[in-house]
Amino acid sequence: xxxxxxxxxxxxxxxxxxxxxxxxxxxxxxxxxxxKEAQRLNQVIGYYQATDEDSRFSxxxxxxxxxxxxxxxxxxxxxxxxxLDVGAGTGVYSFYYAEKGHDVTAVDLxxxxxxxxxxxxxxxxxxxxxxxxxxxxxxxxxxxSEMYDVALCFGPxxxxxxxxxxxxxxxxxxxxxxxxxxxxAAYINKFDVMPMLATRDASFLRESVVDKMLNExxxxxxxxxxxWTDAYFxxxxxxxxxxxxxxxxxIDHAATDGLxxxxxxxxxxxxxxQFHVWVxxxxxxxxxxxxxxxxxxxxxxGRKAL
Numbered sequence: 083x084x085x086x087x088x089x090x091x092x093x094x095x096x097x098x099x100x101x102x103x104x105x106x107x108x109x110x111x112x113x114x115x116x117x118k119e120a121q122r123l124n125q126v127i128g129y130y131q132a133t134d135e136d137s138r139f140s141x142x143x144x145x146x147x148x149x150x151x152x153x154x155x156x157x158x159x160x161x162x163x164x165x166l167d168v169g170a171g172t173g174v175y176s177f178y179y180a181e182k183g184h185d186v187t188a189v190d191l192x193x194x195x196x197x198x199x200x201x202x203x204x205x206x207x208x209x210x211x212x213x214x215x216x217x218x219x220x221x222x223x224x225x226x227s228e229m230y231d232v233a234l235c236f237g238p239x240x241x242x243x244x245x246x247x248x249x250x251x252x253x254x255x256x257x258x259x260x261x262x263x264x265x266x267a268a269y270i271n272k273f274d275v276m277p278m279l280a281t282r283d284a285s286f287l288r289e290s291v292v293d294k295m296l297n298e299x300x301x302x303x304x305x306x307x308x309x310w311t312d313a314y315f316x317x318x319x320x321x322x323x324x325x326x327x328x329x330x331x332x333i334d335h336a337a338t339d340g341l342x343x344x345x346x347x348x349x350x351x352x353x354x355x356q357f358h359v360w361v362x363x364x365x366x367x368x369x370x371x372x373x374x375x376x377x378x379x380x381x382x383x384g385r386k387a388l
Contacts, residue, residue: 123218123241123312125303125311125312126191126241126311127191128311129310129311130171130192130194131194135171135172135195136172136198138171138174139174141346142342142349143342143343143345143347143350144339146338146340146342146349146360146361146364147339147342147343148174148175149365150337150338150339150365150368150381151175151236151268151338151381152175152178153365154336154381155266155383158264158333159179159184159231159232159264160231160232161183162183162184162185163179163184163185163231164184164185164230164231165184165185165187165230165231165232165233165234166187166189166222166225166229166232166234166255166258167179167189167236168189168217168219168222168233168235168237168238168251168255169190169219169236169238170188170189170190170195170214170234170236170237171195172199172202173188173195173198173202173212173214175234175236176188176199177199177212180206180210180212181206181210183211184211185211186211187212187213187225188212188213188214189214189216189219189222190214190216190217191217192216193216196214196215196216199214200214219235219237219242219251219254219255220238220242220250220251220254221250221254222254222255222257225258226258227257228257228260228261229258229260230258230259230260231259231263232259232263232264232265232266233255233258233259233263233264233265233266234266235251235252235265235266235268236266236267236268237268238251239267239268239269239314239316240268240269240313240314241314242314243300243312243313243314248314248324252324252325252328253328255267256328256386259386260386261386261388262385262386262387263385263386264333264383264384264386265325265384265385266383266384267321267325267381267383268379268380269315269316269321269379269380269382270313270314270316270378270379270380271315271316271317271318271337271375271376271377271378271379271380272296272299272316272317273295273317274343274344274376274377275291275295275315277344277376278378279291279309281344281345286307286309290307291307291309295315299314299316300313300314300315301315317375318335318371318374318380318382321335321380321382322382329386329387330385330387331384331385331387332382332383332384333383333384333385334369334383335374335380335381335382335383336368336380336381337368337369337370337373337374337376337377337379337380338377338379338380338381339377339379340367340368341376341377341378342360342364342378344376344378
């Protein structure tokens with residue numbers, strides 16, 4: 083298994099170094115399939131290779147998502163859990179939970195992110211339990227079934243624009259979970275997109291964008307209406323329905339940033355004392371359905387059937 087993981091990672095870097103689109107190919111149980119989905123993932127990887135994802139929570143308006151997420155999960159993640167962080171990014175949650183004594187495996191599609199995790203790993207205590215590998219959320223075949231107590235899925239849902247790909251992602255996350263294990267998934271709320279665009283880039287306030295958000299909830303790189311990269315936007319109700327289809331019992335569901343992202347400039351100007359009040363207000367109201375409906379990001383956590 084280790085040899086295959088190293089081979090796969092080297093293969094990705096060879097493609098990148100050669101200036102080729104990667105992955106034009108996609109991993110499926112040791113084989114490669116040329117798929118449109120792989121080409122779309124290539125757009126996502128290219129975006130994150132060129133983006134400073136590591137600074138995502140540096141502003142208070144963005145940090146509130148991390149503070150809310152960890153506040154929720156700290157209440158339900160058992161001590162000493164084996165955690166698979168799928169779509170780990172640069173490892174902000176991986177390091178947080180590894181420092182709390184959990185055994186964490188970080189998986190991300192972007193090679194730069196895995197390199198950053200491994201470099202940062204050297205700055206932590208030698209006994210911290212954290213390993214990282216390039217991997218695909220829709221094919222976790224390198225990981226054994228019923229191996230983990232917790233699966234964090236905090237990035238993949240954002241960018242899996244095909245329903246079947248999202249279904250594969252959730253099937254894989256549930257497969258690697260032990261019976262009764264916890265699945266936590268983050269998503270971007272489609273009802274916050276137009277308010278966000280009104281404050282960030284009003285050039286995308288178009289009827290065609292409204293239709294995309296309220297219907298399919300998908301934008302694709304290269305489209306005239308694409309204001310980000312390949313992305314999927316959903317809603318609290320749709321996420322609850324998705325988990326129900328997989329037989330997952332929802333144990334918590336909350337808005338992780340409420341309006342903080344949309345009115346970010348105002349949140350970032352708050353004093354420390356004012357921000358503390360705002361965070362407390364947010365945590366006390368983040369489970370209100372009306373606030374969940376307008377929040378930029380949401381977190382849903384459920385338990386796999388025994």
